[in-house]
Amino acid sequence: MQPQNDRAFGLQVHQNNEMLRALWDCEKDDVKFTGFEDYADLVLDIHEDIEGKFEYLLKKETDDKGYDQFKIEEVFEVE
Numbered sequence: 001m002q003p004q005n006d007r008a009f010g011l012q013v014h015q016n017n018e019m020l021r022a023l024w025d026c027e028k029d030d031v032k033f034t035g036f037e038d039y040a041d042l043v044l045d046i047h048e049d050i051e052g053k054f055e056y057l058l059k060k061e062t063d064d065k066g067y068d069q070f071k072i073e074e075v076f077e078v079e
Contacts, residue, residue: 019072022075054076058073
């Protein structure tokens with residue numbers, strides 16, 4: 001995330017939130033940016049909850065402006 005880039009920061013937060021929601025089975029309101037410290041704690045909480053339980057098929061594309069775009073295509077439970 002680039003907090004110094006005012007024009008792109010909102011988009012970056014949105015994209016990060018979407019990715020975190022795709023990693024973790026949750027309600028939309030469970031993932032939101034309220035500040036960097038809280039966000040870091042949220043990411044750690046999600047990591048602890050999913051660690052070793054899932055594998056992900058990740059799709060990487062480049063948008064028309066040359067930025068990388070990532071999307072979780074499928075989630076696999078680890079047995």
